[in-house]
Amino acid sequence: MFTHCSFSPATLCLSFLRLYFLGLVLSQPTANLSTTWVASSINSVSFGSGSPVGSVNPILLRGNDVPSFACGFVSMLSETNYLFAISIVHTNASQIDHTFTAFPEVVWVANRNHPVVNPTLEFTSEGDLVLKDGDGSVAWSTNTSGKSVIGLNLTDSGNLVLFDANNVPVWQSFDHPMDSLVLGQKLSIGQKLVPSVSETNLTAQSLLSLSMTSTGLFAQMDTDPPQVYRPVRIKFPNTSNDSNYIEFVNGTLALFTNSTRNGSIFINIPPASLFMRLEYDGHLRAYEFDRDKYQWTVAADLLVQDYGDCGYPTVCGQYGICTSNGQCTCPDSNGATTYFKQTNDRHPNLGCYEEVPLSCDNPQYQSLLELGDLSYFTYSTDPQSSPDLANVTKVNCKEACAKNCSCKAAFFLQGPNIPSDSGSCYLLSEVFSLMNMEQLKNSIGYIKVQNISNVVPNSPSLRDKTNSLALILGSSLGSVFALIIVIGVIKVLSRMRKAVDEAEEDHLDQIPGMPMRFTYDSLKVITEDFSKKLGEGGFGSVFEGTLKDGSKVAVKCLDGLGHIKKSFLAEVETIGSIHHVNLVTLVGFCTENSHRLLVYEFMPNGSLDKWIFRRSSEYVLHWQQRRKIIYDIAKGLNYLHEECRRKIVHLDIKPQNILLDENFNAKVADFGLSKLIDRDKSQVVTTMRGTPGYLAPEWLSAAITEKVDVYSFGVVVLEIVSARKIFDNSQDPENTYLVGVFRRKVEEGRLSDIIDSHSEDMQLNELQAVNMLRLAAWCLQGDFTKRPSMSIVVKVLDGLVDVPDDLEYDFSYPPLLKTSGKVFKEQVHFAASSPLLPSVLSGPR
The missing domain is CATH 1.10.510.10 (Transferase(Phosphotransferase) domain 1)
Structure with a gap:
């Protein structure tokens, strides 16, 4: 059976034969508009336990032997969710050979941050490539509708291309690199390689990156400001401009200026290498295929550090200290107090965490833990790095960090040509792996810690104050005058109740970042006089509403007396000024006379x-x-x-x-x-x-x-x-x-x-x-x-x-x-502010 294609020669397909072999429909390198692929209807190729990839459901397949490229649905080992990805595979007789656990190697992923279940890929009639989850929601799209796309092609180099009638790429995967470069792929200014957090977890991104800027190539941690961890500050020539790029070609990672190679070679790479990957541990490794063993081998480690693995920022995790023998430890105060603990005792390389987190609200309780002969990768592996403070003393360096809330550590480096009492000071807002190496004797590290003794409740001084206060209050309450004062206060408070309520409500407007204040009448309009009830609970009812811009909201009406007032104030003050993707958004509130209402974002699927x-x-x-x-x-x-x-x-x-x-x-x-x-x-x-x-x-x-x-x-x-x-x-x-x-x-x-x-x-x-x-x-x-x-x-x-x-x-x-x-099955009685039953509706539906 022949199927004819209306592609130009550039697509390498005038027609193709759709073959069937052992029940597997063979994938082709091209596709027409208005085509849909459902993962469950595509036969998968499974791989053994030696590969992190569990299976590949190929949609487009290019090549024969090694390297071949497969574009399709990929599931990781022991996972049921899918990624739409491009992988390097081995093909045999125009089909993926699954007999070798070395395959595949995933080099590009579309929905990296949104894995899907029971996915569908649709190449729409408008020229948009859309990946949908099993529930119909869009997980990823090329957003190319209306851009004259006429076809889809997987090239010999593994580039997924959407092209127009003139064979000009409208969209291509090479413009959206993940963590890898294949032969012929460019890394242009503004692009970066970002690895995953682990070898088997492709859906969570690391802070590591290999970035292209107008001044050079940087291997760094993407903090603010970035922390460069490798002296690959390879400067572009004076002709540097935004059209410069580096390209992975046979044997080199070379610089191209205005699309012409200018002879500059950044990194020599073994010619047999087929792809390079920036990996979760910070190494940039080039891989080649061993045809004798049918497996991938590391051809070269391209960012070798002067100090071995200790020069990589994630080798021992946050606050972890890497020693000359490759061990990972936590900072030690050399005293009775322990400020840091290992995240996982069985895996010291995962780093350390603070026993008491740093707090900018209590700088008086902070100190700098001095750790001699401690160095850091930002300057130890990059002599060109500029210090935050130059020609300062150790005392100046410590004071600068102590006075800066965002500073978590300071490093004082004394150079060979600097007077004995001065040096360079580096201040860090984020602390990754530290280095304790014999060849780094001219550096002293200071780690900021929160003093534990000052956060322990019921300290002796506090108990003394409490006891003294108790004596005073006891004496006062025993006197007649105190009784008269209490009676007077009660009378005054009862008369001023309304004024106090208004003052508390006005206080909400003084809190930075507070949401919108609604009038009661406006909420009646929004909710159509509270006609669409979403749910009901111990504290009141929740109604659906629609704002003027058409967006839906959930309006929660609180009923009750004092405990409702406490709940209302607590909710507005707590969530009103914070924002996070996994916290429901408080759009606004209403405090008018006896009315207490909260307006939330609308959550269509209700509560869990x-x-x-x-x-x-x-x-x-x-x-x-x-x-x-x-x-x-x-x-x-x-x-x-x-x-x-x-x-x-x-x-x-x-x-x-x-x-x-x-x-x-x-x-x-x-x-x-x-x-x-x-x-x-x-x-x-x-x-x-x-x-x-x-x-x-x-x-x-x-x-x-x-x-x-x-x-x-x-x-x-x-x-x-x-x-x-x-x-x-x-x-x-x-x-x-x-x-x-x-x-x-x-x-x-x-x-x-x-x-x-x-x-x-x-x-x-x-x-x-x-x-x-x-x-x-x-x-x-x-x-x-x-x-x-x-x-x-x-x-x-x-x-x-x-x-x-x-x-x-x-x-x-x-x-x-x-x-x-x-x-007990009986109802339990709690404080007045507590809901009494697990079934209480306590959020917008």
Whole structure:
């Protein structure tokens, strides 16, 4: 059967034969408009365990033997989500040979930050190439509609090209490099290679990059300002302009000026090399194919450091110190105080974290930890780097860092021709791997730390003050005059209640970044007189509304007295001035007379509980959606705990407070119970608040930390994976409490029993689901100090940190809900500000 193509000779196809071999439809290098490919209908080529790539579903195939290029859907090993990618493969008789685990090598990915499930690729009649997820949402597009595109071609060099009637490329993958360059590919000014965070995780990008600028080629960490880690500041000649580029040609990485090679060779590369890749560890490696062993080998390491692996910024992670023998350690104060701990004891190369995060609000409690003979890659491997301060003393260098809030470390470097009391000072806003090398004796490092002794609550001085104050208050309350004053104050407060309320409301307008203030009448118009109710809960109702620009919002009307006022003020002050992709956006608020209303962005898919506690096949989440939701929640909480100016503890994490947008991206909502904690405090005392079942055991002590959110997160993960509520009275007594069931299944060695049995997709991903349950167990540890921080949780989900093996599964029952090992079914009474039932609607629907 012949199919005719209306392509010009440049497409290398006037017609092609669509062949069938062993049931596999052979892919071709070209395609017409109005063509659709569905991953599930394309036969996949699977690879063995020696390759990080699990399978390739080829759409376009170019070449025979090595190198050949396949463009299509790629799934990573043990994953069910897909990437639309170009890979170097080995072909045999015009089909991909899958007998060698060395293949394929992915050199370009379209939807790097948006992997898809059950994807569809459509080459539209308007000339746009569109990748859609299984739910129909657009994950990636070339955005070439209306640009006279007539065809799609995969070239001999592995370039995916959309071209017009004159054979001129309208769009090409070479203009959007990922982490690799293949033979014939250029790197132009403004472009960069950005590696993945690990060898097997292609969907998370590193801070590393190889960047082209108008002045040269830079291998660097993309911080602000960038930190160059390799002396490849190869300067362009005086003819430098925006049309200059480097190109990977046989045997060299060469400079081209005005499309003409000017003879400059940046890096010599073995001629047999077929592609080069900037990798997660900072190395730029060229690869060639060993035909005898049928596998890829490293032909050259192109950014070899003067100090070996220690010269690479990620070799020991953040704050990790790389020694001459290749070991990674954490900064040591040489005293009783430990300021840093390893992120993962079994993997020292993952770096270190601060026991107490730096806080710009408390610089008086900071000090600079002096570490002699400590160097850093920005100047040790780049002699041309300019210091932040030149010809200064060590004292000047330390003071400069101490006075600069954004400075996290300072390095004092004394050169051979500089007077003994002066040198160069480098100030760092981000600290990556450090170097402790024998040949770097002329450098001293100063690491800024937050003094732990100043953030421990109930210190002796504080207790002394508290005792003194207690004596004074006791004496005062015992006197008659105090009684008269108290009575007078009560009368004054009752008369001034309205004025105080107005002052508090006006206070909101003084907070920087506050959202819009609505009038009550305007909200009646927006919601059509509150006619479209989305949901109802203990604190009021939520209504759908439409703003003048056509965008939808959710309007939450709060009903009640004092506890509602507290909740309202807490929510507006907390979320009103912060913004994050995984936090629901507060559009505005209304405080008019007795009305208290909050206006949120509209979340079309409602709250998470509707999707995981389903009673109908209409609401089904597959594994990748559940995993992405868990990841989104973790990112949102990490932002609240570690990235805001003041630490924010949510205190009511549960499925009802996780909202889903049209693409099932999860956002944390309802900050009515949240608590702000200063960075100089490790814990806070507050009344119990939250929802039964999600409350951490330490609530009984009244002193809590952000780890209560980690516990609640663990419960939510357990619910997402099992599709069961934390309390289910429809079950027999021993199965009512989900955490108790979890513990029992662990003891029985039947953890897979807890995975959602109504979802075939969840059963197919049993191994990954069980690993997620182990993460939940880590978050549910009874001792809050043994729970991970949310930043560690994110790293676990990124595949950078492993869950410890020594977990304790003796989970405590939640506070106020245990007696003789049986869970009370009666309603538990909490503080007035707390919702009483897990089913309370506490966010916009």
